[in-house]
Amino acid sequence: MSTAAGAPVRNTKVMSRFDLTSRLVAKLKHEEAVIGGIGNTNFDLWAAGHRPQNFYMLGSMGLGFPIALGVALAQPNRRVFGLEGDGSLLMQMGCLSTIAMLKPKNLTMIVMDNGIYQITGAQPTAAAAAADIVAIATASGLSNSAWAADEEDFERLVDQALSASDPTLIGVRIDDKPGVGATRRDPAQIRERFMLGLGVREAL
Amino acid sequence: MAPAGTPPVPQPAPEKSWHDVALQALKRNDIRLVPYVPDRILTTLIRNIHADPFFTTFPTAREEEAVGIVAGAWMAGMRGAVLMQTSGFATLPNVLASLAIPYQIPLIMFVSERGTLGEFNYGQSLVGRTMRPVLDSLAMEHHTCTRLDEFEFIADRSIKQAITTQAPVALILSPLLTGGKVFDK
Numbered sequence: 001m002s003t004a005a006g007a008p009v010r011n012t013k014v015m016s017r018f019d020l021t022s023r024l025v026a027k028l029k030h031e032e033a034v035i036g037g038i039g040n041t042n043f044d045l046w047a048a049g050h051r052p053q054n055f056y057m058l059g060s061m062g063l064g065f066p067i068a069l070g071v072a073l074a075q076p077n078r079r080v081f082g083l084e085g086d087g088s089l090l091m092q093m094g095c096l097s098t099i100a101m102l103k104p105k106n107l108t109m110i111v112m113d114n115g116i117y118q119i120t121g122a123q124p125t126a127a128a129a130a131a132d133i134v135a136i137a138t139a140s141g142l143s144n145s146a147w148a149a150d151e152e153d154f155e156r157l158v159d160q161a162l163s164a165s166d167p168t169l170i171g172v173r174i175d176d177k178p179g180v181g182a183t184r185r186d187p188a189q190i191r192e193r194f195m196l197g198l199g200v201r202e203a204l
Numbered sequence: 205m206a207p208a209g210t211p212p213v214p215q216p217a218p219e220k221s222w223h224d225v226a227l228q229a230l231k232r233n234d235i236r237l238v239p240y241v242p243d244r245i246l247t248t249l250i251r252n253i254h255a256d257p258f259f260t261t262f263p264t265a266r267e268e269e270a271v272g273i274v275a276g277a278w279m280a281g282m283r284g285a286v287l288m289q290t291s292g293f294a295t296l297p298n299v300l301a302s303l304a305i306p307y308q309i310p311l312i313m314f315v316s317e318r319g320t321l322g323e324f325n326y327g328q329s330l331v332g333r334t335m336r337p338v339l340d341s342l343a344m345e346h347h348t349c350t351r352l353d354e355f356e357f358i359a360d361r362s363i364k365q366a367i368t369t370q371a372p373v374a375l376i377l378s379p380l381l382t383g384g385k386v387f388d389k
Contacts, residue, residue: 066271
């Protein structure tokens with residue numbers, strides 16, 4: 001359903017990325033892996049409190065969900081969350097089809113949609129005008145996709161995802177604020193600590 | 205069946221093809237995850253990998269997506285390799301420079317080489333020329349595989365080196381090895 005101007009009608013509350021990320025992290029009790037996409041998405045994951053099972057991207061925009069998919073395929077008994085911005089997802093939309101084809105039941109994708117490239121100066125994304133990312137995900141074959149109406153609905157959707165038998169995508173509308181922290185930009189250490197957190201490595 | 209009385213003509217053992225060597229090198233090194241963007245040269249290899257339950261293999265929409273997938277899988281304990289052609293490699297410099305190399309991911313790439321030794325598409329010949337300068341500018345390990353008798357050694361050793369040094373490697377499959385793709389219409 002669209003307005004006359006073509007912009008989608010939205011009944012979803014505009015929320016805070018940091019608040020939602022904190023709510024997600026608070027629910028993770030079983031060493032679930034979390035992949036934070038480039039920029040503010042992983043800054044807020046960092047600010048929500050570092051966990052050994054967090055991975056922070058410093059570049060390779062758009063690969064948050066593919067990296068999360070790789071983790072999910074390698075460790076099917078661990079729940080995996082990918083956090084991406086709408087601009088990042090637009091860059092790698094094909095990954096939704098790949099994930100729908102493979103159906104990893106342990107993968108949840110959360111799209112932080114502010115309709116802008118916040119970190120580069122808040123330029124509007126192409127999707128902001130008329131596209132609906134959850135509808136795109138559904139049409140890609142991810143039938144378990146939904147917008148979170150508000151914070152309570154987000155928590156309910158996360159609870160469902162934690163025991164889902166299909167990949168889940170949760171769209172959240174967020175405000176135009178920057179991330180509240182800044183990830184330490186040490187890629188080798190981020191990778192090594194993540195591997196320790198996933199039980200793949202033992203500490204030197 | 206030879207007619208009675210005629211001695212059988214001795215036949216040399218059938219030589220393994222390059223794609224058998226590639227598949228066995230992957231298996232020997234426990235590389236189970238093989239996302240790819242297809243290419244005509246890779247058709248038989250892709251078909252055989254699909255037919256072998258040892259592997260988890262599937263197409264991706266873009267080559268960099270496949271790189272992200274094998275990076276995530278490796279960090280979670282599963283080894284992978286990506287199959288692509290030259291034009292696909294040309295889409296990768298950003299992800300090589302911002303993910304595979306700085307995060308020390310042993311990204312293993314098999315790249316079937318277009319653009320040379322009989323190329324018929326001018327665009328392919330141009331994009332093919334960007335590959336080695338990109339690899340060299342990032343100081344990445346790469347080998348151009350031209351001979352069947354060397355291929356097993358190069359593939360096996362390169363995979364082991366990538367894993368032990370946590371550094372990416374590109375194995376370029378030359379038309380001299382694979383026969384390449386030629387203009388036939």
